[in-house]
Amino acid sequence: xxxxxxxxxxxxxxxxxxxxxxxxxxxxxxxxxxxxxxxxxxxxxxxxxxxxxxxxxxxxxxxxxxxxxxxxxxxxxxxxxxxxxxxxxxxxxxxxxxxxxxxxxxxxxxxxxxxxxxxxxxxxxxxxxxxxxxxxxxxxxxxxxxxxxxxxxxxxxxxxxxxxxxx
Amino acid sequence: xxxxxxxxxxxxxxxxxxxxxxxxxxxxxxxxxxxxxxxxxxxxxxxxxxxxxxxxxxxxxxxxxxxxxxxxxxxxxxxxxxxxxxxxxxxxxxxxxxxxxxxxxxxxxxxxxxxxxxxxxxxxxxxxxxxxxxxxxxxxxxxxxxxxxxxxxxxxxxxxxxxxxx
Numbered sequence: 001x002x003x004x005x006x007x008x009x010x011x012x013x014x015x016x017x018x019x020x021x022x023x024x025x026x027x028x029x030x031x032x033x034x035x036x037x038x039x040x041x042x043x044x045x046x047x048x049x050x051x052x053x054x055x056x057x058x059x060x061x062x063x064x065x066x067x068x069x070x071x072x073x074x075x076x077x078x079x080x081x082x083x084x085x086x087x088x089x090x091x092x093x094x095x096x097x098x099x100x101x102x103x104x105x106x107x108x109x110x111x112x113x114x115x116x117x118x119x120x121x122x123x124x125x126x127x128x129x130x131x132x133x134x135x136x137x138x139x140x141x142x143x144x145x146x147x148x149x150x151x152x153x154x155x156x157x158x159x160x161x162x163x164x165x166x167x
Numbered sequence: 168x169x170x171x172x173x174x175x176x177x178x179x180x181x182x183x184x185x186x187x188x189x190x191x192x193x194x195x196x197x198x199x200x201x202x203x204x205x206x207x208x209x210x211x212x213x214x215x216x217x218x219x220x221x222x223x224x225x226x227x228x229x230x231x232x233x234x235x236x237x238x239x240x241x242x243x244x245x246x247x248x249x250x251x252x253x254x255x256x257x258x259x260x261x262x263x264x265x266x267x268x269x270x271x272x273x274x275x276x277x278x279x280x281x282x283x284x285x286x287x288x289x290x291x292x293x294x295x296x297x298x299x300x301x302x303x304x305x306x307x308x309x310x311x312x313x314x315x316x317x318x319x320x321x322x323x324x325x326x327x328x329x330x331x332x333x
Contacts, residue, residue, distance in 0.1 A: 021284065022283040024282070028277070028278055028281070073278065075279075095275055095276070096275075096277070098273060099196060099272075099273055100271070100273060102199055105196060105199070107192055107196050108192055109286075109287060110198075110285070111283060111285055
């Protein structure tokens with residue numbers, strides 16, 4: 001019995017990992033507030049500002065029909081690292097949740113997240129990483145695409161514009 | 168102090184204030200926890216990075232955890248939230264990373280029918296990876312102890328009524 005419980009727990013865990021933790025939390029999202037984390041960001045890369053990233057991300061989200069503006073759902077893009085050595089990019093969807101075991105406990109949490117993993121692991125050749133404004137913008141775009149893929153799975157009723165339809 | 172240094176200090180202060188606020192918010196999710204289900208995960212990166220350190224096994228870390236949690240009155244083998252310890256060691260580079268996540272089922276406030284299992288508290292933001300000249304089993308065990316203490320510190324603030332067992 002104990003083994004069965006453990007197996008179901010492990011299956012549950014691996015299912016959750018496979019579809020990325022919290023993917024269901026993207027269901028029903030129509031509007032988000034885009035926030036670029038400038039407190040820990042501003043990597044000091046020539047040509048890159050939080051405003052540029054915010055504008056890129058907002059355009060990408062809008063092109064898939066996600067409205068951008070005041071919303072309790074925060075779409076947070078963060079940067080960290082040291083110029084010329086290492087940079088990391090992450091995208092978090094932050095929403096208010098209630099614990100199932102005690103719904104009176106409500107907290108604001110990351111319900112979905114993704115990041116550029118090369119920078120968070122133990123890359124063997126950090127110094128060789130050549131980060132420019134364009135590579136950071138491209139990495140951010142990839143992460144937002146990852147979000148959009150997950151979001152589309154959870155919102156199958158969304159009508160895509162012809163440019164995004166899968167042929 | 169130069170203007171540049173002042174700006175840097177202000178940014179760091181703002182950053183630490185934001186983190187403190189965030190931690191306090193997440194800390195509330197630890198209220199009412201009396202039991203957890205411990206999972207210790209030895210991770211490897213996609214490129215195969217990560218190996219073992221002789222003498223460092225999940226069992227060793229599980230026993231440490233068990234003792235530390237029980238000493239404060241938390242049952243580590245219960246049906247409560249998942250208490251996940253993930254660690255990665257790369258002995259040849261003297262590198263290790265270790266973090267703790269508490270995962271719980273939550274429902275979205277905007278739509279309670281949407282329920283997900285997510286990390287409600289973790290040390291991941293503060294832990295990071297560490298490069299050390301002398302990576303031993305004890306280094307990793309000490310790191311675990313420090314992070315479990317971090318959890319217990321936050322947990323005890325939210326569970327003032329729990330008395331440690333005699």
